Amino acid sequence: MRRGQTVILNLVAVAALGGFLWLAEGNFDGYKIQILNLIAINIILALSLNLIYGFTGLFSLGHAGFMAIGAYICSILIMSPDQKDMLFLLEPAYDWVQNAHAPFLVAVLAGGLVAAAIGALVGFPLLRLGDDYLGIATLGFAEIIRVLANNFPRLTNGALGFKGIPDYANLWWNFGWCVVTLYVIVRLLKSNTGNVLKAIRDDEAAARAMGVNVFRYKLLSFTVGAFFAGVGGALLASLLTTIDPKMFLFTLTFNILMIVVAGGLGSLSGTVMAGIGITVLLEWLRVVENPVDLFGYELPGVPGMRMVVFSLALIMIILFRREGLMGMRELHWQSLFKVFSRGRA
Amino acid sequence: MAGDVILATSDVTMRFGGLAAVTDLSLAVRRGTIAGLIGPNGAGKTTCFNMITGFYKPTTGTIVFDGQEVTGLPPHKVCKAGIARTFQNIRLFGNETVLENVMIGRHLRQKTSWIDAVLFTPGYLREDKAMRAHCLELLAAVGLADAADEKASSLAYGAQRRLEIARALATEPSFLLLDEPAAGMNPQESEDLMGFVRTIRQDFDLTILLIEHDMKVVMGICEHIWVLDYGVTIAEGAPEAIRRDPKVILAYLGEEGGLHA
Numbered sequence: 253m254r255r256g257q258t259v260i261l262n263l264v265a266v267a268a269l270g271g272f273l274w275l276a277e278g279n280f281d282g283y284k285i286q287i288l289n290l291i292a293i294n295i296i297l298a299l300s301l302n303l304i305y306g307f308t309g310l311f312s313l314g315h316a317g318f319m320a321i322g323a324y325i326c327s328i329l330i331m332s333p334d335q336k337d338m339l340f341l342l343e344p345a346y347d348w349v350q351n352a353h354a355p356f357l358v359a360v361l362a363g364g365l366v367a368a369a370i371g372a373l374v375g376f377p378l379l380r381l382g383d384d385y386l387g388i389a390t391l392g393f394a395e396i397i398r399v400l401a402n403n404f405p406r407l408t409n410g411a412l413g414f415k416g417i418p419d420y421a422n423l424w425w426n427f428g429w430c431v432v433t434l435y436v437i438v439r440l441l442k443s444n445t446g447n448v449l450k451a452i453r454d455d456e457a458a459a460r461a462m463g464v465n466v467f468r469y470k471l472l473s474f475t476v477g478a479f480f481a482g483v484g485g486a487l488l489a490s491l492l493t494t495i496d497p498k499m500f501l502f503t504l505t506f507n508i509l510m511i512v513v514a515g516g517l518g519s520l521s522g523t524v525m526a527g528i529g530i531t532v533l534l535e536w537l538r539v540v541e542n543p544v545d546l547f548g549y550e551l552p553g554v555p556g557m558r559m560v561v562f563s564l565a566l567i568m569i570i571l572f573r574r575e576g577l578m579g580m581r582e583l584h585w586q587s588l589f590k591v592f593s594r595g596r597a
Numbered sequence: 598m599a600g601d602v603i604l605a606t607s608d609v610t611m612r613f614g615g616l617a618a619v620t621d622l623s624l625a626v627r628r629g630t631i632a633g634l635i636g637p638n639g640a641g642k643t644t645c646f647n648m649i650t651g652f653y654k655p656t657t658g659t660i661v662f663d664g665q666e667v668t669g670l671p672p673h674k675v676c677k678a679g680i681a682r683t684f685q686n687i688r689l690f691g692n693e694t695v696l697e698n699v700m701i702g703r704h705l706r707q708k709t710s711w712i713d714a715v716l717f718t719p720g721y722l723r724e725d726k727a728m729r730a731h732c733l734e735l736l737a738a739v740g741l742a743d744a745a746d747e748k749a750s751s752l753a754y755g756a757q758r759r760l761e762i763a764r765a766l767a768t769e770p771s772f773l774l775l776d777e778p779a780a781g782m783n784p785q786e787s788e789d790l791m792g793f794v795r796t797i798r799q800d801f802d803l804t805i806l807l808i809e810h811d812m813k814v815v816m817g818i819c820e821h822i823w824v825l826d827y828g829v830t831i832a833e834g835a836p837e838a839i840r841r842d843p844k845v846i847l848a849y850l851g852e853e854g855g856l857h858a
Contacts, residue, residue, distance in 0.1 A: 435715075436715050439711070439714045439715040440711045440714065440715065442714065443711045443713075443714035443721075443725070444700050444701070444703070444704045444707055444725070444728065445704070445710065445711035445714070446711070447693060447697045447700050447701045447704070448701055448704050450690065450692065450693055450697075451690045451693065451701045453692075454690040454691055454692055454693065455688050455689075455690060455691075457652070457688065458684065458688035458689070458690065459690075459701070460652070460671075460672040460673055460676075461650060461652075461672055461676065461681075461682050461684070461688075462676065462681075462701055462702045462704075462705070462764065462765075462767075462768060463672075463673045463676030463677055463702070463704070463705035463768050464673055464701070464704070464705075465671075465673045466673070472711075518692070580692055
């Protein structure tokens with residue numbers, strides 16, 4: 253298929269998404285719209301983790317840390333000075349925190365950029381570590397960010413966190429950023445730089461022999477991933493309107509990791525599909541936490557039961573379908589057409 | 598400048614703890630030649646390759662390539678200087694296509710970055726197109742043009758060896774190190790390989806240093822040979838001289854009393 257056709261089909265798909273969002277905005281209730289928003293944000297986060305883990309082979313568990321950075325930076329920038337005056341009860345905010353104010357787009361970008369900068373900074377020592385050690389070190393990094401958020405009340409309002417963050421993150425912002433993330437990561441991976449990242453994942457020594465400055469490319473992937481994790485965190489803060497350090501526990505990274513593994517390490521289309529599926533399932537499975545009436549016996553609901561179901565599901569995936577939904581394959585227009593034409597024949 | 602020394606190692610020694618893997622190695626490979634490095638298993642041949650390509654930093658000694666000292670440079674800089682290699686146990690990027698494998702070798706000579714790819718700049722589109730065309734030419738040169746879109750790991754063994762060479766050629770080397778290129782090949786394939794190595798030397802203006810156990814190949818294409826045994830250079834010279842060298846016969850194929858050629 254020629255590139256022109258692909259571009260047109262992609263534009264049609266984006267337009268279709270826009271039409272769907274327009275319909276959804278008018279007809280869906282708040283709960284369904286909230287789920288759609290979460291789908292967009294989860295896809296952003298999962299795509300960025302897949303870039304780092306699935307395509308470059310860097311086992312990073314620091315996503316919650318980057319999200320926290322993005323969330324705090326963005327929240328500080330979009331809350332008005334008056335609001336912050338009321339919010340910082342424990343200790344007054346630093347002057348620059350108090351006075352900083354920016355439009356939503358700038359705030360989200362700033363959240364992403366600061367997350368990327370910190371990602372590059374911690375990546376510098378950490379990316380010299382191998383597989384499992386990198387996982388442990390990045391996990392530690394995310395915890396450090398959380399502890400810092402707890403203990404710098406003049407910046408983060410400590411354990412109280414932020415409330416009443418302006419809810420700018422509507423369907424259009426979230427899906428807009430989702431499309432941007434997908435576009436940038438697809439272009440990055442389709443360029444020769446993407447080939448180099450995959451080469452590092454497949455065989456680091458051979459990549460070095462081919463002239464690849466492995467450390468530089470790992471840092472690139474890690475930084476770009478951190479940027480979009482920061483963006484995702486920023487959007488999440490504005491969507492939920494409340495953040496506090498407890499939100500950025502390891503479970504947050506775990507949820508994202510689950511989407512990436514379920515979709516397939518090294519498949520962007522798999523990540524998108526799993527992002528939709530798992531976000532919907534997470535809500536739908538709330539049913540299992542309700543009390544059940546079984547032939548007259550009343551079984552009490554167990555809060556957190558859906559996480560048990562999900563952990564079991566993840567174990568099942570790893571046991572029986574380790575490559576996830578898509579493995580390393582991608583869904584192209586070509587493959588879609590093939591499926592349809594086969595259906596007709 | 599044909600005939601001058603392109604790669605010179607002077608008294609290079611590599612010790613791993615108490616073990617001297619290579620002792621006082623002094624190679625002088627002349628430009629445009631095909632040279633061989635032979636010796637029994639464990640003689641330190643691959644260690645030599647790893648030192649030349651920057652994977653190991655020699656304990657002592659210097660390596661000079663084309664007038665530039667490359668001792669202890671990291672592998673990617675050595676590669677950029679113009680030394681490419683293949684591996685004894687083929688190391689392709691198995692999940693990528695054949696074409697992508699070659700393009701990865703090409704990234705070193707690429708000027709535009711991924712940001713240009715995101716922005717669709719004309720310079721990027723032009724370079725990407727030229728790069729693909731160039732890599733397809735390289736694949737055609739090794740006879741793999743038809744397999745460009747196949748997964749590298751799905752290729753037959755001999756084709757994987759040729760792909761590894763194409764990938765190395767994509768970095769535009771002036772010096773190519775081949776680690777046992779004929780390993781696992783039948784006599785006919787080895788014969789083809791010899792022709793192939795001569796052709797790429799001619800077409801790509803290369804100097805080639807190869808490690809090989811197949812004596813027919815070594816004696817057939819190498820113009821100069823170094824023989825290692827337990828890390829020590831026990832002989833060097835033209836194939837005929839090596840074939841008759843009593844030290845080589847003793848160390849290398851002692852019991853059989855001669856080299857089969």
